[in-house]
Amino acid sequence: MPQSMQPGDAKAAEIKAVSIGKTFGAFHALKNLSLDIGRGEFLTLLGPSGSGKTTFLMILAGFTAPTTGRLMMDGKDITDVPAEDRSYGMVFQGYALFPHLTVEQNIAFPLKVRGRSSADVKQKVGEMVARVGLVGHEKKLPAKLSGGQQQRVALARALVFEPSVLLLDEPFSALDKNLREMMQQEVKRLHQETGTTFVFVTHDQSEALALSSRVAIFNHGELLQVGKPQDVYERPSNRFVAEFLGEINLLPLDTVELNGETAAGKFEDRTIILNKSITLAGKKAVAAVRPEHMFISASPQTSDCNAITCRVEGATYFGASTKYHLRTRSGTSLAVSMPTASTSPIAPQSDVWVSWPVHQGFLLPDGG
Amino acid sequence: MIGKSVTSRKILLLAPLLLFLGLAYVVPFLGVVRWSFTMPEVGLGQYRALMTDPLVQSVFIRTLRICLIVTAAVLVTAYAIAYVWVRGSSVQRMLAEFCILVPFWISVLTRAFGWLAMLSNRGLINTWLQSAGIISEPLALARNELGVIIGMTHFLIPFAVFPIASAMRSIDERVLLAARGMGASRTRIFWTVFVPLTYGGLIGAALIVFVFALGFFVTPAILGGGRSVMVAELVYLRIFQSPDWGLGAAISVVLVVFIGILLALMRRFIKPAHMIG
Ligand SMILES: Nc1ncnc2c1ncn2[C@@H]1O[C@H](COP(=O)(O)OP(=O)(O)O)[C@@H](O)[C@H]1O
Ligand SMILES: [Mg+2]
Numbered sequence: 001m002p003q004s005m006q007p008g009d010a011k012a013a014e015i016k017a018v019s020i021g022k023t024f025g026a027f028h029a030l031k032n033l034s035l036d037i038g039r040g041e042f043l044t045l046l047g048p049s050g051s052g053k054t055t056f057l058m059i060l061a062g063f064t065a066p067t068t069g070r071l072m073m074d075g076k077d078i079t080d081v082p083a084e085d086r087s088y089g090m091v092f093q094g095y096a097l098f099p100h101l102t103v104e105q106n107i108a109f110p111l112k113v114r115g116r117s118s119a120d121v122k123q124k125v126g127e128m129v130a131r132v133g134l135v136g137h138e139k140k141l142p143a144k145l146s147g148g149q150q151q152r153v154a155l156a157r158a159l160v161f162e163p164s165v166l167l168l169d170e171p172f173s174a175l176d177k178n179l180r181e182m183m184q185q186e187v188k189r190l191h192q193e194t195g196t197t198f199v200f201v202t203h204d205q206s207e208a209l210a211l212s213s214r215v216a217i218f219n220h221g222e223l224l225q226v227g228k229p230q231d232v233y234e235r236p237s238n239r240f241v242a243e244f245l246g247e248i249n250l251l252p253l254d255t256v257e258l259n260g261e262t263a264a265g266k267f268e269d270r271t272i273i274l275n276k277s278i279t280l281a282g283k284k285a286v287a288a289v290r291p292e293h294m295f296i297s298a299s300p301q302t303s304d305c306n307a308i309t310c311r312v313e314g315a316t317y318f319g320a321s322t323k324y325h326l327r328t329r330s331g332t333s334l335a336v337s338m339p340t341a342s343t344s345p346i347a348p349q350s351d352v353w354v355s356w357p358v359h360q361g362f363l364l365p366d367g368g
Numbered sequence: 369m370i371g372k373s374v375t376s377r378k379i380l381l382l383a384p385l386l387l388f389l390g391l392a393y394v395v396p397f398l399g400v401v402r403w404s405f406t407m408p409e410v411g412l413g414q415y416r417a418l419m420t421d422p423l424v425q426s427v428f429i430r431t432l433r434i435c436l437i438v439t440a441a442v443l444v445t446a447y448a449i450a451y452v453w454v455r456g457s458s459v460q461r462m463l464a465e466f467c468i469l470v471p472f473w474i475s476v477l478t479r480a481f482g483w484l485a486m487l488s489n490r491g492l493i494n495t496w497l498q499s500a501g502i503i504s505e506p507l508a509l510a511r512n513e514l515g516v517i518i519g520m521t522h523f524l525i526p527f528a529v530f531p532i533a534s535a536m537r538s539i540d541e542r543v544l545l546a547a548r549g550m551g552a553s554r555t556r557i558f559w560t561v562f563v564p565l566t567y568g569g570l571i572g573a574a575l576i577v578f579v580f581a582l583g584f585f586v587t588p589a590i591l592g593g594g595r596s597v598m599v600a601e602l603v604y605l606r607i608f609q610s611p612d613w614g615l616g617a618a619i620s621v622v623l624v625v626f627i628g629i630l631l632a633l634m635r636r637f638i639k640p641a642h643m644i645g
Binding site: 061062063083084085086087088089090092093094096097098099100107110111114135161 | 547
């Protein structure tokens with residue numbers, strides 16, 4: 001990668017969280033959480049509100065001490081190093097800009113703390129202002145800026161001193177959709193340009209999938225799965241992850257047989273072949289398939305596909321895609337999403353076949 | 369249209385207060401203004417006397433000096449108390465609250481005499497210092513300007529704590545965390561982030577304390593022992609001890625106009641909400 005030659009990149013840190021636990025009184029906010037954050041990666045912490053993402057980020061930053069566990073950076077134990085000495089860049093929920101300082105002074109703050117010469121400060125601030133597109137706003141106070149502009153100041157302030165890690169806590173949750181997408185691209189670009197390790201918190205699954213090199217999924221203070229966006233989306237290790245990352249069809253299977261890489265189960269007297277990405281403790285299991293991986297046809301597709309019969313109950317038009325609502329003979333409801341352009345309309349109440357390639361479905365424990 | 373009717377309804381709600389203020393302050397004050405121009409004879413004579421009388425001038429200068437020193441002393445102390453009250457541990461908070469509220473239950477007169485008992489030549493402090501052999505002659509702590517400053521400062525501290533504490537409470541904790549995360553030391557955060565974010569409260573507190581101090585009467589009369597006369601006491605002396613009502617009235621008018629100008633100036637710089645918090 002060409003970026004690895006840049007000065008910022010050399011500073012990217014590697015972090016190892018080992019069995020981190022955090023309790024508030026009797027409440028367990030984080031439970032025995034271990035996670036390796038790679039040098040220069042873009043890791044997203046994804047989970048519903050209250051799942052412990054901010055708590056974990058605060059522990060990474062050094063603002064909160066973990067109740068149990070250790071934190072390592074580049075092989076050194078930093079559990080007891082205070083925040084001011086870790087000096088990671090941080091973008092807070094709500095930005096936390098200094099309200100009494102101008103844009104320029106906000107961005108200059110971390111440099112002045114480090115005792116940089118005023119010429120150096122001036123040059124670095126100028127560069128950063130240009131990089132985040134705030135030229136012409138240098139002398140304004142934060143209150144005079146729009147939400148997106150405040151966001152840019154927060155990013156500039158967090159990156160100007162070339163920190164080895166940048167932590168971002170739901171930075172875009174207050175922005176509207178268009179601005180949010182623009183800022184996502186900007187953060188992605190800043191990550192590529194700086195090469196710094198980014199740890200990004202969000203509760204928005206599409207944001208997590210779009211930005212990250214890896215996603216860590218949190219629920220109730222537990223880390224459920226870590227992996228590349230494609231892996232967690234297409235091979236979730238449990239039902240919560242599968243359902244949190246997007247809509248999913250679940251078909252209860254009668255008998256399940258494991259044979260090597262695949263599993264075979266019975267659904268309404270048809271045999272269904274699935275990926276075996278998990279080890280099953282009990283015998284009960286469901287087949288999980290994303291709506292966009294299924295398609296509707298008049299006759300069953302046989303080559304490397306599973307197929308079941310369904311009745312069409314309705315359709316919702318989404319522009320680029322159309323979602324069909326179906327029901328199997330035994331009454332399980334299904335959703336199938338197909339590109340609008342490549343399908344001819346399907347009449348409601350008609351009996352159809354729903355098929356999907358065997359490598360797209362996966363096995364999940366029932367109820368887990 | 370709607371805005372107008374809401375405004376007029378609000379004024380209606382305020383009417384009893386306005387009526388009370390009018391009857392209790394404005395009307396009597398207009399009487400005082402008239403005295404200042406008519407006693408003992410019609411004209412600007414009293415104001416001319418006021419400008420030239422060295423005694424009156426020295427009292428005005430002393431009043432300003434005491435008020436400035438008291439305001440500075442109050443702000444520093446109140447800032448420390450407010451800081452502990454807002455950011456201290458729960459025990460510290462309770463202690464601070466106690467320090468702020470107890471003075472409200474004790475009258476200004478009692479407190480002035482209390483300080484006299486502490487500071488006078490045969491008061492607690494001097495007796496203790498003498499018996500401990502640290503001093504041979506009593507220190508002049510009361511019946512002078514120092515005594516007045518100590519007594520007034522003590523009385524005025526709670527009034528400054530409230531606007532300052534309210535400014536401190538409205539600081540976003542994350543802003544302070546952000547500064548820490550950028551590597552700033554606690555001292556640096558205090559002086560470059562925390563204190564600037566409380567300027568509104570500080571200015572409000574300074575104004576309240578200064579204006580309040582200008583009109584102080586009981587404390588200087590008791591702790592100054594007649595040797596440190598301030599403007600309010602001078603007015604009293606002119607009206608009740610030498611029947612020089614005209615001069616007393618003129619001094620009052622000057623004081624009120626001065627305070628009015630001060631308030632108007634301050635209003636230009638800060639919103640009233642900031643002062644009360
Ligand atoms: N200082 C605290 N005291 C008590 N409970 C807390 C504290 N901070 C967080 N919690 C609790 O810990 C849980 C996780 O919070 P948080 O990490 O903020 O979640 P998230 O950022 O994922 O929304 C929540 O239930 C929250 O109420
Ligand atoms: Mg949070």
